[in-house]
Amino acid sequence: MRGSEMSRSFPPAVDVAIVGSGPNGAAYARVLSERAPGATIAVFEVGPALTDPPGLHVKNIADLDERLVAQRRSEGLRPHTATKEEAAYTDPTKRVVRAGTHLLPDGFQQPGEDGIPALAMSSNVGGMGAHWTCACPRPGDAERPDFLPDLDELLDDAERLLGVSRDPFGSAPYSDVVRERLGAEFDPGRRAERRVRSMPLAVHVRDDGALVWSGADVVFGEETRANPAATLFPEAQVRRVLVEDGRAVGVVVHDRRDGSDHEVRARFVVVAADALRTPQLLFASGVRPPALGRYLNDQPQMVFAVRLRDVARTPEAEHDPRGDTAIVQQSGVSWVPYTDEDPFHGQVMQLDASPVPIVGDDVPAPGTVVGLGWFCGKDLQASDRVEFDDTATDDYGMPKPRIHYTLTGQDRETFARARDSIRRAAAALGDPLGDEPFVLPSGASLHYQGTTRMGAVDDGTSVCGPTSEVWGVAGLYVAGNNVIPTPMACNPTLTSVALAIGGARDIADRLTADPSAVSAESGGHAVPA
Known part of the structure; x- marks a missing residue:
C-alpha cells in the first residue's frame, strides 16, 4: 500500500483511469492486471473504503453492528441505516430504501408518468457489489445481444472473475x-x-461451512492486489472526463477528503459509475450522444x-x-x-x-x-x-x-x-x-440498465460500440448494467461483467500493441495484497 490515510497524492498521469470500483470497474482492473501487467492503473471511487480488503461483500462481516456501520457508510450524504452510534435518517416520502443504498432525493417521477421512486445507488468501494444478492444467471433468447459472437466465452470468464458456483x-x-x-x-x-x-450464485462454501459472498474484492483478485501499478483512491470523485480532439485524455478528480481538485492524464478512461452516474459524468464532460441516458430499463x-x-x-x-x-x-x-x-x-x-x-x-x-x-x-x-x-x-x-x-x-x-x-x-x-x-x-x-447502451453500429440508438468504447470519443469506455442493450429480465451483473471483460481486453490489446507506457508515481490507497 502506498500513501496514507492522512495524506495522499494523485498521479499526474496513468495508462488507464477507471471511474468506479464496483464489479465492472474491478473487472477492468483485473483483466488489465492479467493482460497488460506493466500498465499503470488508477481506480477512483466517490465513496469510502468499508473493509480490508477493499470491496468485501458486507454479508461477510460477521459482527452485525460492524455490518450496519459499513452499510450506513455506503449511503451517500443522506444515510438512513440506524446504528448504535448514529441516529437514522428517515425519508419523509416513506419510499422503499434498502440498507447500504441511497435514493435519488427528487426528480424520480414526472407528472403523468410512472417514474422510478425506489431508484437507488451505493457510494462505497465495491459499489453495489458490496450489497448484491450474488445471483448470476445467464441471459437467454432476446436478453442476449445478437451482435456479440463471443458472448458465451465472455460469460465464462465473468463466472471466473465473480467466483460463480x-x-x-x-x-x-x-x-x-x-x-x-x-x-x-x-x-x-x-x-x-x-x-x-x-x-448460479457468486458464493462459495468454506470448509467450516460458512458462506463467503463475492464482492468486488473477489473480482479484483490477487492479480490486482499484487499489481504495484494498480492504485485505488477512495473518496475521490471524478467530476469530468477530459476530451481533446475527439479523444479522452484524462479526468478531473475532486478529493472529498480535503476538497482539492486534481487533473490526472490517461491514455484510456473507463467510466463504471452505475446506470445513473455514468451518463451523468459523460453529460458533465460534454460527451452527449443522442442515446445518452435513454432506453432506461x-x-x-x-x-x-x-x-x-x-x-x-x-x-x-x-x-x-x-x-x-x-x-x-x-x-x-x-x-x-x-x-x-x-x-x-x-x-x-x-x-x-x-x-x-x-x-x-x-x-x-x-x-x-x-x-x-x-x-x-x-x-x-x-x-x-x-x-x-x-x-x-x-x-x-x-x-x-x-x-x-x-x-x-x-x-x-x-x-x-x-x-x-x-x-x-x-x-x-x-x-x-x-x-x-x-x-x-x-x-x-x-x-437499472440501458443508459449508455451498446450497439453494433453508430446509428444514434446506442452510446458505445461492441467493445464498450463510446462512439466518437476514442479511448473512452463505459461499463456497468447501463451498457446492456436488451430487455434483460434476469439479474444483470454476470452479463455486464462479461461486457466489461470484452472492453478491458480491447484496452489491453491496444496497450500491448503500443507499449510506450505513461510513467507516473501514484500515491494513494493501493489495492492491497
Missing part, C-alpha cells in the same frame, strides 16, 4: 422437491438450457411466498440460529429462466424463516417457506430516460438528474402474464402465504 446449495433440504415441482410446471416445451435449474418486479406442502421435516433441516430470512446452508435457490414466450425471470429462494407471520404454534422447518420473485423484461423505448440539468446540481455537485419513465401497454400485459406465472409456481409448490403477489415499487430491483 453453478449449484452451491444443491444438497439443501427440499431443494430437489422445489425444482422438481417447478420443472413439472414450466419445463414442457422449453429448450434444455431454459429449463428450471439451480440459480428497470425490471418490474413482484414477489410471493408459499409453504411447501406434503413434505416431511428432515433431520438436516435444522433452524439457523440467526432466525432471519437470509440465504443460509438450509436454503436452496432455484431459477425459472426467461424465454421469448415467457418474457420474465423467476428467482425462487427457500427461506430460513417466513417473511410473513405464521398463525399457530407450528414453526415451519427452514427451507419449507419459499419466496418467489418474478422480474419482467421491459418494452424498451427511447423516451424512458434520465436527463440532466445544465444549471442545477445534485448533492455531489454534478448535473441534477431527472427521470422520465412510463410503463407501456405491452409492459402491463407482460406484468399480467407474470402474475399468472408466479401464481402457477406458487400453486405447484404449496400453500400461498397471503392472498396476492405483492408488486414492489418501481426501482426496487436495483437492476
